[in-house]
Amino acid sequence: MFAESWRANDGDGDWPGLAPAAQPSIDPDELADDVTARAGGEVRLGLVATRRGADALAAMGWGGPANYVNDVAKVSAVVRSWEDRFGARVIYLGDHSTLILTVAAPPTDIATAELVAAEHFAFCPDNYWQGAPDETVAGYAMKLLSERIWRFWWD
Numbered sequence: 001m002f003a004e005s006w007r008a009n010d011g012d013g014d015w016p017g018l019a020p021a022a023q024p025s026i027d028p029d030e031l032a033d034d035v036t037a038r039a040g041g042e043v044r045l046g047l048v049a050t051r052r053g054a055d056a057l058a059a060m061g062w063g064g065p066a067n068y069v070n071d072v073a074k075v076s077a078v079v080r081s082w083e084d085r086f087g088a089r090v091i092y093l094g095d096h097s098t099l100i101l102t103v104a105a106p107p108t109d110i111a112t113a114e115l116v117a118a119e120h121f122a123f124c125p126d127n128y129w130q131g132a133p134d135e136t137v138a139g140y141a142m143k144l145l146s147e148r149i150w151r152f153w154w155d
Helices: 002-008 028-038 053-059 072-086 110-123 137-144
Strands: 088-094 098-103 149-153
Touching: 002 110, 028 088, 028 098, 053 072, 053 088, 072 088, 072 098, 072 110, 110 137, 110 149
Parallel strands: none
Antiparallel strands: 088 098, 098 149
16 A cells, blocks of 8 residues: 555655564553543543454444545554554544554654655655645654654545
8 A cells, every 4th residue: 555655645756665663662552541541531432343453443444534545444454564563553533534543662763764754644645735735754754753642634
């Protein structure tokens, strides 16, 4: 999905490839629990019978990025990859095209952050185009350094 989306959305040059896996510095489940506990009464629990949070997106037929990609299985596959490589956990799904993840192993160096930023651009270009239209992948990468919460929004 990444390389095709990168080209389709005017990514700069050739697809740079996936960021390498990182070792979490905190337990991914504990981080997700902590972040959602601090959200207080603004969180509602949704139970979906799957082994992993990424699989819940497809199992429940979440249509969040429908204006961008109509195959939620592709979205689940990307999130599953981030679960494996960065200790990501789904903590929020909005019916208005919002996905929020906690990340136990965020990028800590600029080279890795730039690869992760390219993945984010290919996954959700609206983060760039609508959130900060003058944003560059390099500028976005700086914001990802040690960032433990990744937010995505599709128009």
